Amino acid sequence: MDTPPAPAAWTSPPSPAAADAVLLGFVRALRASGVEASAERGYAFLRAVAVLRPGVRADVHAAGRATLCGGPDDLERYERVFAAYFGTAEGPAGRPAPRTAPPPRPRLRVRDVRAGGRSPGERDPLGPPTATLASSTEVLRQRDVAALDDAERAQLHRLLAAFALRGETRRSARRRPARRGDVDPRRTVRELLRRGGEPARLRRHARVDRPRRVVLLVDVSGSMAPYADALLRFAHAAVRGGRTEVFTIGTRLTRVTRELSHRDPDLAMAAVAAAVPDWRGGTRLGELLREFLNRWGQRGMARGAVVVLLSDGWERDDPRLLGAQMRRLHALAHRVVWANPRKGRPGYAPTAAGMAAALPSVDEFVAGHSLAALERLAAVVRGARTGAVAGVER
Template sequence: MDVTSPKTPRADAALLGFARALRAAGVDASAERVYAFLRAVGELRPGMRADVYWAGRLTLCGGRDDLERYERVFAACFDGSAPDGRTTATAPPPRPRLVVRDGPVPRGPARPEHAPAPPAASLASSAEVLRHRDVAELDSADREQLRRLLAAFALRGETRRTARRRPARRGQVDPRRTVRELLRRGGEPARLRRHARTDRPRRVVLLVDISGSMAPYADALLRFAHAASRGSRAEVFTIGTRLTRVTRELTHRDPDLAMTALAAAVPDWRGGTRLGELLREFLDRWGQRGMARGAVVVLLSDGWERGDPELLGAQMRRLHRLAHRVIWANPRKARPGYAPLAAGMAAALPSVDAFVEGHSLAALERLAAVVAGAEPGLVEGAERA
């Protein structure tokens, strides 16, 4: 990998590739760390290998365990040597493991009754195990696998009937097309032309909490939002101490580029939470003007509120009147003995149509099904809009 050229978009792509290789090796290079790495390289000399080395070591490594992995990946990416002249041996690729499992005896020549069966190679489905694990408990390798799985996500809103019509074999008679067909045939009998109304998915609005209490889940939820905004009518906002619209930043097809752009646009990572005030700001600036009208609004938050819970309750009632459905995904809901006793969560819950978990890949899959209307997930006592 060549980093001897000045800072260019191509050089940024090379540095992002280096960050991906680090994650694959087990280093937890989050979007915040990658953004800090790019800024550090920009402030130093991008053409100097030593500057790139130390910028990455100081920003991308989170502990002693990451240093050996960093040395190995840097040596593999940048001409096989560290800036101080040391050469680092690349670890050999892992060998496939053989798992002996019981199975039916294949048909073939007869053999002794107690002869051991030959070992059969089987690939354990690590993705299936990962689906149900809490995101906050994953190590670096599992987080990288989770990112790859989230990149293939798709999220579509519940379909609604529109006023537009399309040609169809069955449906109401289309008088205009039928008359045009008769005129084209000179008045001779012609088959009646028909049309039917079209369906389209509702707009989905995602409000993602990036406060300090949501830090273990923020990266996964934002990557879920990135997948949701790809190819659908989705709007994404981050909420913490400020409200930031990040729909444009998430238009990058590459998830890592999108996360880097998002990290540069959001100024309030790991801060406090002002859910009531920020929800009021969203409704005043965007929701009341049409973004929330008839939409499926999803809040991804643990419900911790530093402000007035009564304000949050009032704004949630206001949102419930505008939106088609209001869904709240709380990562803490999956914990044993959880009850929505936090002041903010308790104030918001009466205005929520569906209250679901958001702690794992399986929970996010169910959230996608609830958004699409495939699963109700209704809150007891809640009324649908």
């Protein structure tokens, strides 16, 4: 059978800088999914891809598994993010790709693979160049969610399904055995008694680090309609990560943590749609925040937690009520983060009365209009500091 002609993208490969930008975008997406893809691992990934074949899907996949995954727990997330970011092995319209050879094992030598210059016995490479596969995803990361078409929204949903959201860690009162740390007197004495009083090695223990609880308050009012679905899918990924509570706010306060616990994102969205009675209604932020604090927050849900409000700050009632409740929330929570999709627009200023009243009690004020903005929000929840409040860098 004749070999099909190579795609046009093969004859003019992207520049190394452009290819590296795409690969680093994949590393950022992987980090947002919860994999500890550090800067050192990212650099090792770039070097491994350069040693193998940068334009071949199987080699990029193998290089990432070898350098970006720290253990077996990272492999599942890696596969999900890789499929969402680089696409599947099928064609763009769902057509099956041509039959190819099995993915080759990584080899620590350079192979010169040129389009149109393969030997007669050599199989076709496994897919188009990396930059061609993922350039659309890298562009999508910066696009405003409200401006996406149906195909781009489907791709966004696949990327959001791979997200992970965990609060920054804190030292708990519990201790566990450790090689270093304070002496554990009980275990040390038991070891001495077991040896009949003979000298024994000191037993030690250390405090356990636990992630803080994360509470998400998602605005589903009419002004947030273009962003509500993406934000709730972001919340769905957060709930799957554990220790996360989600409420919707509009004209009513609705707890949707149980509905978002479905593994399938579409089933979770359907359950939320059935449970929330106030889609695309008005906004009563102050009143609903007071209801949340009186019913849930004061009892301990918000105490010491990272509380994230995802809203544009439009308030139908008196903004002074919102300001007072934000001060209560700030006194209870470890940190208060506000993600506003409008903040990502050029020339934005927090002139809405509700937003202006709430900002004095906000620790971090970030955008929430795109996939890249949600990745930054996830980093802020994990403990990163942006130093931005009211759109002004500190």
